[in-house]
Structure formats: C-alpha cells, structure tokens
Amino acid sequence: MNQALHLKYRPSTLAELVGQPLIQTTLINAITSQQIAPAYLFTGPRGTGKTSTARILAKSLNCLDSPNPTPIPCGQCQSCRSIEKSSSLDVSEIDAASHNGVDDARSLIEHSSFAPTLCRYRIFILDEVHCLSNQAFNALLKLIEEPPPRVIFIFCTTEAHKVLPTIASRCQTFNFKSLSLSTLVGHLRHVAEIESIDITEEALNAIARTVNGGLRDALQLLSQLRLLDETITPVRVIEVSNGIHLEEMVNLLVNLVKGDTIEILKLARSLIDGGKAPQLILSSLLQVYRDLLLVKSTPKCYELIVGAIDYKILRQVASVTDFEVLMASFTQLQKSEAQLKTSINAAIWLEVCLLNLIGNTTPVQPKLNRSQLQFDVPRTNGNPQSTKKRRNEDLTSIWASVVEIAKPANRGLLSHASLSALTQNQAVLTVEARYVQKFARNSQTLERLIGKALGCLVTVKIKQKAS
Ligand SMILES: Nc1ncnc2c1ncn2[C@@H]1O[C@H](COP(=O)(O)OP(=O)(O)O)[C@@H](O)[C@H]1O
Numbered sequence: 265m266n267q268a269l270h271l272k273y274r275p276s277t278l279a280e281l282v283g284q285p286l287i288q289t290t291l292i293n294a295i296t297s298q299q300i301a302p303a304y305l306f307t308g309p310r311g312t313g314k315t316s317t318a319r320i321l322a323k324s325l326n327c328l329d330s331p332n333p334t335p336i337p338c339g340q341c342q343s344c345r346s347i348e349k350s351s352s353l354d355v356s357e358i359d360a361a362s363h364n365g366v367d368d369a370r371s372l373i374e375h376s377s378f379a380p381t382l383c384r385y386r387i388f389i390l391d392e393v394h395c396l397s398n399q400a401f402n403a404l405l406k407l408i409e410e411p412p413p414r415v416i417f418i419f420c421t422t423e424a425h426k427v428l429p430t431i432a433s434r435c436q437t438f439n440f441k442s443l444s445l446s447t448l449v450g451h452l453r454h455v456a457e458i459e460s461i462d463i464t465e466e467a468l469n470a471i472a473r474t475v476n477g478g479l480r481d482a483l484q485l486l487s488q489l490r491l492l493d494e495t496i497t498p499v500r501v502i503e504v505s506n507g508i509h510l511e512e513m514v515n516l517l518v519n520l521v522k523g524d525t526i527e528i529l530k531l532a533r534s535l536i537d538g539g540k541a542p543q544l545i546l547s548s549l550l551q552v553y554r555d556l557l558l559v560k561s562t563p564k565c566y567e568l569i570v571g572a573i574d575y576k577i578l579r580q581v582a583s584v585t586d587f588e589v590l591m592a593s594f595t596q597l598q599k600s601e602a603q604l605k606t607s608i609n610a611a612i613w614l615e616v617c618l619l620n621l622i623g624n625t626t627p628v629q630p631k632l633n634r635s636q637l638q639f640d641v642p643r644t645n646g647n648p649q650s651t652k653k654r655r656n657e658d659l660t661s662i663w664a665s666v667v668e669i670a671k672p673a674n675r676g677l678l679s680h681a682s683l684s685a686l687t688q689n690q691a692v693l694t695v696e697a698r699y700v701q702k703f704a705r706n707s708q709t710l711e712r713l714i715g716k717a718l719g720c721l722v723t724v725k726i727k728q729k730a731s
Pocket residue numbers: 269270271272273274275280281282283284309310311312313314315316317420440478479480481483
C-alpha cells in the first residue's frame with residue numbers, strides 16, 4: 265500500500281524544511297546557542313510547514329541522543345520516535361479546534377505543572393490555536409506569562425489575527441510563507457523522481473498553480489494523480505483537482521468569442537450552481553487566455569500549454585482573434601481576479617467581468633452576423649445550428665473579403681479559386697485543376713484566412729473545378 269506522499273515526505277529535520285530559509289536559520293541558531301523561548305507562535309497558510317516544524321523543534325529540544333538541544337535530532341531515540349508517532353508523554357499535541365474550551369485550558373495548565381518524565385522539556389503544541397475560546401485564551405495567559413521552568417509552548421495557526429494580542433506579544437513569532445511556484449515545482453519534481461512518478465514539467469506547474477502555495481495540498485494532489493497510472497498531464501491535474509471541466513471551459517470560451525451574452529450568463533450560472541467558485545472560474549479562464557496568447561505569439565508551443573483546453577482548439581480560437589484583443593482580455597481578467605478575491609458578491613462580479621470580455625473578444629472583421637458564427641469544437645453541449653446553404657452571391661462576396669485580407673502576393677493565386685459551399689464548419693473551395701496541389705499544401709493558411717474573414721473556425725476542403 266502506498267503511503268500518502270505528504271506523510272511520507274514530512275521533513276524530519278530543519279534542514280529538510282523547504283521554502284522557509286529565515287525560519288530555518290533562526291531556529292538552528294537558537295537551538296545551537298540554547299536561546300530557547302518559553303513560547304513560540306507559528307503563523308502562516310495551511311501546508312507550509314508549521315506542524316512539521318513544531319515537531320522538529322520538539323525533537324531538537326528533547327533528543328536523548330545529544331546531551332543538549334541539537335538542530336539535528338537523531339530520529340532514533342525513544343524521545344524522537346515517540347514524538348514522530350505523537351505518543352510522547354513529554355510532548356503533547358493538542359488540536360485546539362476540538363479542545364477549545366476553558367476546561368481544556370485548565371487541564372493543560374494542570375499538566376504543565378508536572379516535570380518532564382524522560383526529556384529536557386515539557387512541550388505543548390497547540391495546533392489551530394485561533395480556535396480557542398476567549399476564556400480559554402485568558403486562562404492560559406497567566407501560564408504563558410510565567411511559564412514553569414522546562415515548559416515550552418508552540419502555538420500554530422493559519423489565522424494570526426484571531427490570536428489575542430496579549431498572547432501573541434508573549435511569543436516569539438515565526439511567519440511561515442506561502443511557497444513560491446518554483447519552490448513547489450522543485451519539491452514536487454524531487455518527490456516525483458524518487459517515487460518514479462511519470463509527470464510532465466507542465467503538469468508539475470499546473471499542480472503548483474492550483475494549490476495556493478501549500479505543499480500539503482500539492483503532495484496530496486500528486487498522490488491522487490499517480491493512481492491514474494498514466495503520464496500525468498496538465499489536463500489531468502485540472503480534472504483531478506476539481507477544476508473546471510474541459511467541455512464547460514470550451515463552451516464558455518466559444519461563447520465569449522461569439523459574443524453570446526445569454527449563453528455566457530447561463531454557463532456562468534450553471535458552473536456556479538455546480539459548486540465551482542467564481543474565483544476558480546476566473547482563474548481557469550485566465551489560464552486559457554494565457555495559453556491563447558502563447559499560441560498566438562509562439563508557434564509550436566505545445567508543451568507550454570497549462571490550461572484545460574487543448575492545443576488544437578486553442579489554435580482555432582487564436583487564429584480568429586487578434587493578439588491585442590487577447591491581451592486586453594487577459595489584462596482585464598487579471599484585474600478582475602484581484603477584485604473578485606475581496607468581493608462579497610463574487611458571482612455577480614464574475615458575470616460583469618465576463619460580459620466586459622465580450623467587448624474585447626468580438627472576432628475581427630465579422631462579415632456575418634453573430635448567429636451564423638460556428639465553431640468546430642468537439643464535445644461541446646452547444647446546440648448545433650442547422651447547416652444553411654448560403655446563396656451564391658453571399659459566397660462570392662465572402663470569397664472577395666478573403667482575398668482582400670490575404671497578403672497582396674497571394675491574391676493572384678486565390679483568384680483561381682472560388683468558394684462553392686460553406687456549411688457550419690467547412691468551406692469548400694473549387695480550384696482550377698493546375699492549382700489544386702498548391703491549394704491543398706496551403707490548406708492551413710487558407711483555414712486561417714477564411715476563419716479570419718468570417719470570424720469563425722472552419723476547415724477547408726479543396727475540390728477540383730470541372731473543366
Ligand atoms: N516547508 C515545508 N517543507 C517541506 N515539506 C512541507 C513544508 N510544508 C509542508 N510540507 C509538507 O506538507 C505536509 C504538511 O505540512 P504541515 O507541517 O502539517 O503544514 P501546516 O501545519 O503548515 O499546515 C508535510 O508532511 C510535508 O509533507
């Protein structure tokens with residue numbers, strides 16, 4: 265049975281702690297110089313190493329293998345092992361979330377009067393200490409003010425502002441930082457290598473981006489992903505981390521490009537009703553626009569895609585949208601992301617933000633009205649519009665507008681063809697026999713050109729003109 269990675273890779277010495285260099289150095293120096301404070305307060309986001317460091321500190325102070333506190337606890341002695349198993353008599357780990365009452369505080373105070381049984385220090389680790397009631401806090405206050413000799417408190421919390429200032433001011437405080445993307449990726453890569461987990465660099469990045477700077481969540485996600493038993497890709501990361509499903513994302517993007525207000529609002533509603541946070545919707549969209557910009561500006565960037573939408577669809581959308589438009593949308597999404605974080609009514613903000621995007625994303629040179637825009641997107645739920653044959657003069661004028669936006673050097677060649685049919689996602693070109701080959705070789709360019717003229721995505725079919 266595989267052990268969960270976040271438990272297997274719990275750091276056991278300060279040296280193994282990642283991404284907290286300041287805390288590492290300060291604690292090592294304190295231990296080495298035996299300047300031990302009676303109370304510590306570890307604050308910071310979840311999964312950044314607070315509980316791990318509290319245990320390491322306890323081991324460092326109490327390791328029996330060393331005559332004094334040591335920054336490198338042995339991990340083997342009775343004290344070290346019992347702390348790792350949370351069964352030490354001298355080191356009590358108390359979950360303040362479930363022991364938050366004044367009675368719990370009183371019993372702790374009582375216990376603190378006993379001398380350590382085996383070790384140098386009697387240590388109390390109070391996790392989630394912000395959950396203590398005010399009464400419990402106040403009961404503890406006196407103890408922390410004048411702790412019995414050989415008693416040390418380590419308070420951990422994700423919500424420093426909820427700790428009474430009178431308590432906080434009596435503690436030596438360490439602020440654990442969210443881990444940077446590169447630190448997260450580096451550590452994940454390290455673990456994946458040791459564990460022989462098959463994962464792409466982009467997927468490592470995708471994990472790092474979804475976890476908000478916490479290593480526990482990152483490792484948990486990696487544990488879950490390895491069970492898929494296939495190469496881990498960004499798309500899998502998004503699926504497993506309960507990100508927004510590919511289909512929904514494509515649907516949203518397509519309607520943004522089409523500028524279909526009603527459909528966009530409906531999609532946003534159904535995502536929110538389905539339990540997706542507006543923040544998540546927005547940040548997923550941000551990734552997609554980032555990918556679109558990349559596709560637009562860099563050919564062959566396949567490996568750099570991070571969002572849920574795959575390269576082929578991105579390329580189709582990018583080919584009918586201007587770089588400036590994508591850039592404007594991206595910038596706007598970024599701004600909204602910040603607003604959404606602080607907003608009480610995030611759902612409404614999201615809607616407003618999406619509607620604002622429509623202004624940006626209207627396709628270049630829309631020669632047809634919006635209801636006629638069609639996208640060749642697989643697996644979307646959008647109602648497929650009926651295939652409508654356009655009248656001949658329509659086709660002629662569409663073809664003329666294609667020729668018009670082509671490079672001047674290519675216009676001559678294009679005049680040897682005509683647009684003979686246009687269905688929902690296919691343009692049929694009838695080409696003079698001697699040019700058929702040449703047109704076929706350049707079908708991608710043609711698709712891009714026609715797509716741009718129509719403001720939609722098309723594939724091109726070449727037919728030889730009957731002579
Ligand atoms: N700074 C870190 N260095 C190395 N591993 C970490 C770090 N922070 C978190 N982890 C990983 O996440 C798990 C949970 O960390 P923990 O110390 O319980 O976080 P916290 O108490 O801050 O929520 C650890 O077992 C370890 O695998």
